[in-house]
Each structure stands twice: as C-alpha cells, then as structure tokens.
Amino acid sequence: MLTEEEKQYALKKYVEFLQHPSISATGEGIRETASxxxxxxxELGIKATIEETGGHPVVYGxxxxxxxxxxxxxxHYDVQPVDPLNEWKYPPFSAIIENGHIYGxxxxxxxxxxxxxxxAFSKYKGNLSFKFLVEGEEEIGSVNLPNxxxxxxxxxxxVIMEGAGLDTKGRPMIVLGVKGLLYVQLTVRTASKDIHSSNAPIVYNPVWELIKILNEIYDGERVKLKGFYNDIEPLSDEMKELLAKLDIDMEELRKSLGAYKLKGNIREIYIEPTCNIDGIYSGYIGKGSKTIVPAYAFAKIDFRLVPNQDPKKVFSSLLEVVKDRAEVEVFGMEKPVRTSPNAKVVKxxxxxxxxVYSLDPVVIPNSAGTQPMGVFYDLGIREIVSAIGVGTPSSNAHAPNENVKLENFYKAIEHAYEFFNEYSSV
Amino acid sequence: MLTEEEKQYALKKYVEFLQHPSISATGEGIRETASxxxxxxxELGIKATIEETGGHPVVYGxxxxxxxxxxxxxxHYDVQPVDPLNEWKYPPFSAIIENGHIYGxxxxxxxxxxxxxxxAFSKYKGNLSFKFLVEGEEEIGSVNLPNxxxxxxxxxxxVIMEGAGLDTKGRPMIVLGVKGLLYVQLTVRTASKDIHSSNAPIVYNPVWELIKILNEIYDGERVKLKGFYNDIEPLSDEMKELLAKLDIDMEELRKSLGAYKLKGNIREIYIEPTCNIDGIYSGYIGKGSKTIVPAYAFAKIDFRLVPNQDPKKVFSSLLEVVKDRAEVEVFGMEKPVRTSPNAKVVKxxxxxxxxVYSLDPVVIPNSAGTQPMGVFYDLGIREIVSAIGVGTPSSNAHAPNENVKLENFYKAIEHAYEFFNEYSSV
Incomplete structure (x- = not known):
C-alpha cells in the first residue's frame, strides 16, 4: 500500500507531466516534455537519455x-490534439482535480x-532489470519507432506496453496483442480556387469525386479493397475461449462512449478490422450558406487491422483503387500482433x-486500439503484454475532458509494483 | 461619356461601399452597410428607407x-463570406486598386x-420613374425577400436584376431568366462526443452514414431524388436558337475559373439542374492524424433548378430520402424563371x-446562377431581365481576390444610363 507521502509525490509528478503539452500531431511542447x-x-535513479529518431525523440532509460x-x-509521452477546444470544461493542460478525478x-x-x-519502479527493490522506452509519436502512428x-x-x-486500463466493471484488462493500423489522408483537387457553384454543370466537384473513391473502398458494411479479408488469422481455441468470457455491459459501454446507438457484438471490437473516417473537409463549413464548388476535398481514414493482415498489402490495394485520382499521404502503418496466453509475462x-484488484482480470486476445507491438515482436521478443492502465471507458481518451479517477491511478502504481515482483520470481 | 470628375466621384463611392463588410451569412457589417x-x-435625391424583413433589412428607394x-x-448589398482568407492578396475589405482593377x-x-x-440614375434626365429594392440576403438565398x-x-x-457582366470575349450578357435554388444542410449525429476509433467496429461513423444518404441523392452523374427531372420545361425554339449562338471558348473559361478540367457542354450551364456540395465537415481536419470516430458530420448542398422545377417539390423528395437519418436545415429556396425574348425591357x-459596347450582346435564356426573379414574376411582372454588370469570368465572384476592371465599371455606368433612356422611349 502507498503511504500518503508517496501518493502526494506521485500526484505532484502526474500534474507536472499533464501541464506539459506534448501534441505530436503539431509538435507543440514535444521537446520540453521530453526534457x-x-x-x-x-531523479528516480534511471540512466536516461534523449535519443533522436528523425522525428520526435525517444526518452530512453x-x-x-x-x-x-x-x-x-x-x-509514450505524446498526446492527441485537443480540439474541439470549446468542449473542454477546463483547459486541456491545466490538470485540474475535481471530485477525485484529474482532468487533462x-x-x-x-x-x-x-x-x-x-x-512503482522507484519502490521496487528486487533484481529485475529495466529498460524504459518512451516515444513521442504514438498518437501519430509511431512513424519513426520501427527504424x-x-x-x-x-x-x-x-515487454509491457501502454496499459489497457479498467473495463466498465472496474476489472483490470490484460491485452495479449494489438490491432494493426494504416492511416492515410486522401486529397482530391479539382481546381486552383473555389468556383461559383453556378458552374457546377461543367466543373468537377471534389467532394463527389472523393465520395466515388470512398465508395470503392468501403460499402458501408465491408471493406472493398482487394484481398482485405484474405490474410486474417483464424482465432485459436484459447482465443475463442477468452472472447467467450467477455461479459461487457453494452448499454453501460454505450453511455460511457457517448454513442447514441451501438452496432454488432462486443467481440467485433477485437476481431473485426475496420475502415473509419477520422475527418473530412471541403469548401465552406461556416454558418449559413455559401454557393461554391470547392477547389479540393480531403478525408483522413484509419484502417484497424487484425492478425495476420499486413498494412503494406492493404496500402497497395488502396493505391490500386485510388490510382491518380487523389493525393495519398500515409500517417501510420503498424502490424497487428497476438501473444500466447501461456507466456510468463501474462501469468x-x-x-x-x-x-491488487481482488477481481479476476479481463484477458483479451488483442486490443481494439493500436500500439506498436509489432516492432518488438520483430526483435524476436515473444512475451509482450499490454496491461496496467489508469483509464476506464469514460476517461474520454482522444476526446474532450479526458480524465482519470485518482483511485485508479494509485491502484495502477500498486499493480505495477506487484507485477515487477511477480515477474522477477516466475 | 463620363467626365473625369464623374468617374472620380463614382470610384470614391465604389471604394467606400467595398470598405463596408456586409457578410449576410454571419451578419457582419450588415446594418452599417445598409445605413x-x-x-x-x-444624397442622389432618392427617397430611401431601411425596411425590416425579419432578417437583414431591405434598403428601398x-x-x-x-x-x-x-x-x-x-x-443586393450583401456579399459572400471571405474564407479562405489566406488566399487573398489584399484584405477583402481594403478595396485596393492595382493595374486598373479594384480588389474586394x-x-x-x-x-x-x-x-x-x-x-447612371443621377445623370438621367428623362421621365422614367424608379424603384430601388436592395436586399441584404441574396447570398444566403433571399430568405425573407418573398414575404x-x-x-x-x-x-x-x-425589373432589372443584378447584372450578369461580360463574357470571356468582353461582350455584355443579357440574361432572360434565372435558375432556381434549393440550399440545405444535412447533419448526421451519432454520438455526443468524438470516440476513440478503436471502437469503430461497434459505433456508427457519421461520415459513412452521411455518405449513404448522399449516395441516395446523387449517383455522381444524375440526381436520384424522385421526380427530379420530370417537371423540366422543354426549351422553346427561340431559346434553342439563343443557346446555339453561344460561342464561349471553353479553354479560356476553364483557365479563368481555375478548374483543372471541365466536363460536358457549355449549354449545360444554362439548362442542366445540379446537385452540388458546397462544403462538408466532420472530425479532425488539422495536421497529421487523430484516430477518432467523429460525433457528427454535415454537408452543405445546393440544387440549381431550371424552369419549371419547383424547389418545394424537390425539398419534399429530399425529405423522403433523408427521413430521420439527418437533421435538415434550409438556407434558400428560389423559383426558376424565364422571360420572353420579345419583352420591351429586353429590346x-x-x-x-x-x-455602349459596339459589340453584339450575348443573350441567354436563363442565368447559370440564381437570383430571386421568381418573387417579381409572382407579382405579375413579365418584363424581367438581368443585365448591366461589371464582372467577367475572371472576377472571382464568391472566391478569394474578387476584382473588377475599372474600365468595365465605367462602361456599366454608361450602359445603365443608355438603357434608362432607351427603355423610357420604347
């Protein structure tokens, strides 16, 4: 158990860390936060260095x-952008504490x-050795991490990855793998400037042209890219068993996400690859009306991939569809991974x-989200697990009013401490 | 011919008018400009009043x-919004003169x-009486004008409407009618906040939902709304003749519009109804990547209608498609109109x-754009024409760097003056 003094010190450092903006998408505050x-x-006795990657640096210890x-x-020490800013009840880098929750x-x-x-490391007294690898580009797809x-x-x-946190019932989640990712931006340009929309019969509208491409990528239910579903690894019996054990309350999850309606089955979150539009823009988006044919349109798209899909192959199939009809930028490419439930680190x-939690943890074959597990797998490491987190489904990760219950933060310290001891002795 | 002094006075008032922002979409500067x-x-001897409409006022004289x-x-005294602001070489309300062009x-x-x-009115000495009706909502679809x-x-x-200006060859355009308009915004909301995109398998993406609706409205070539093409009035022989006379240089037009490619035939600009996306927005549109399922998505859409399509019927067909899948806002509804080429005002x-121009004018059955001719037609007036303009296809109407060649401005004064005299005597 943590002493009051230990809690105060931990919280002080948590607040300081949150008060350092570190938005990888724009670069804001990255270097300062790394320092x-x-x-x-x-300060904790780790031999630490800032190491260049060609992008945002890694803090290695x-x-x-x-x-x-x-x-x-x-x-990772980087964070998502903060917009829409007006939906935050406190400034996103203020680390305000209210009702036992910290916001930021x-x-x-x-x-x-x-x-x-x-x-937890600073409390640990055993003989396990540590390497800390803290990157600054996780939220932009870990672009330079593989190299x-x-x-x-x-x-x-x-390897222990960024933790998955607690489920809606407060049970700690242990995640044995990750989904992969392909993040692209497609931009269609039809003119050098916006054009009066009375010319619509004779000029191409970039939004309609973009929609044509999007319709060829996704039909509203399934991804239409060539071979997209072919490489998917069938679930092992062990994995099926883990999934069958999931008993997430969908209505509770729906509420905490803020979604008006859910579709499908909770299992799909772990085993179904997706094609999601993160953002789309063209033309006039202010108040009221403006009658133009916009000069360009773009969409940001993420594909979440499951083992054994290959982001490079998906990207090739995408290019086959897009051809020269849009500019394509890649903002992330990550391999999906699944570790065996029998690994020591998992036990x-x-x-x-x-x-620590006096509850059975929820063990999941792979995360719904993406983390760069693939790069460690490629080093030959087969004991990779994602666990020990502080968030819950209502923590608003990637959204306004991101927050953590302080009780969960202190529990995570204890969990990490107990894990270090368990793992040294298995 | 105008004296130097007359030109200077006219230009001074032109600059003053341009330096008054009057953006109807946001309301910026509307009341000040009306005053x-x-x-x-x-000052010119017109009995003028500001008359309330429930929206932006009419200046009536x-x-x-x-x-x-x-x-x-x-x-109309209102103007379009100015974004994208960074593409203007001078501030949009500075009325800078460069190389014989005025920008604003x-x-x-x-x-x-x-x-x-x-x-021209102030120079006119005949016995023709005048009514000036200058509205402040033309660029937002003349919402309150009909009432x-x-x-x-x-x-x-x-009635003489807002003038059509000169074509690419410098010939004055005389337009005998207008296209109609239906301007709507469709907003799809799927959640109360943005959601981490790892939840994509179980939450609805508002962009994909919006695209489903858009696909039901337009197939990339034709409008799919029920009965959309049914009411279109066949072209009269006189109208066909006018269209056959059109000899617009498409390559020149393409360049002046800034379009990379044109489609179809120039005649379509006057006789083909359209479904154009003026703007679309959802989620993250900043630099780089952010992995979210956005909370909402919207598109602004204008339908340009030809005689005898009815914007109210089109709107009903649209609602049949949209059902309760999106919120629908209407920002404009205008009837299409065509006046006879034999009307006195046309002659x-x-x-x-x-x-004035020593060139044959180009006479067009109806404009490619929209003006609220329908409201005057509904009063029983059958002599309505749109002519006497100052712009050309490279004037960038509705786009950054809107500009007018001063020579064309002075010619328009002369044209208006000659027209007043001609029309009093026919």
Missing part, C-alpha cells in the same frame, strides 16, 4: 538491478500510466492483477 | 420622374453594379448594350 521526463527519470531478466517498459489531455492516454510505472528500435535493438525478455500480470 | 447605402441614395413607366431596379469582396457581386446604376415583396407589392412595368437592353 522534463528525462530529468524525472534521472536503463536501470540494471543485476538479475537475469530484463523487462522493457514501453510508453493525456491523463488516461498515457501519462498517468507512465507515472504509475515509474513510481529506431531496429537500430537500437534493445534486448529484453518481456505474472494476471496474478498481480488479482492481488 | 451607408440609404444615405448615399438620399423611390424616385418619381412623372412619366407613365416605372422601372424596378433590384440589387463584392466588387463584382454586386456592389459595383449597384453603384454604376445609382450613378417582403408579397407585403410591399411594389408596382413596376419592368431596350439589347439596343443600349450595342450602343
């Missing part, structure tokens, strides 16, 4: 405790998690979770 | 010269036209144009 983090890690096992702790961009995803692990990891080749027996994680 | 205009009209004919001069929002559409007519005109019932023998317009 702050390096200093904090040094090592602590050799003399044992024969090394745990690599992966996190990154509170849940994933500054709280990193602080919890670092505080960085390939060059650095950090040796480790197991240690389950045991420590039971101890 | 300025009323004072200017009074009368000048009784004792003859047996009254001409109603219709214009409204220069062509249609502040220059109104100034030209008012200056205003129906209440006011201004008597007149003929006077053609004769005066020939005199």
């Amino acid at each position: 702050w983090l390096k200093e904090f890690m040094e 090592e602590a050799n405790n003399g044992g024969d096992k090394t745990l690599l702790v992966y996190n 961009r990154g509170a849940s995803d994933n500054k709280g998690v990193l602080i919890a692990r670092l505080i 960085y990891v390939e060059r650095k080749k950090p040796k480790a027996d197991a 240690a994680m389950i045991n420590s979770a039971k101890k | 300025w205009l009323k004072e200017f009209m009074e 009368e000048a009784n010269n004792g003859g047996d004919k009254t001409l109603l001069v219709y214009n 929002r409204g220069a062509s559409d249609n502040k220059g036209v109104l100034i030209a007519r008012l200056i 205003y005109v129906e209440r006011k019932k201004p008597k007149a023998d003929a 006077a317009m053609i004769n005066s144009a020939k005199k």
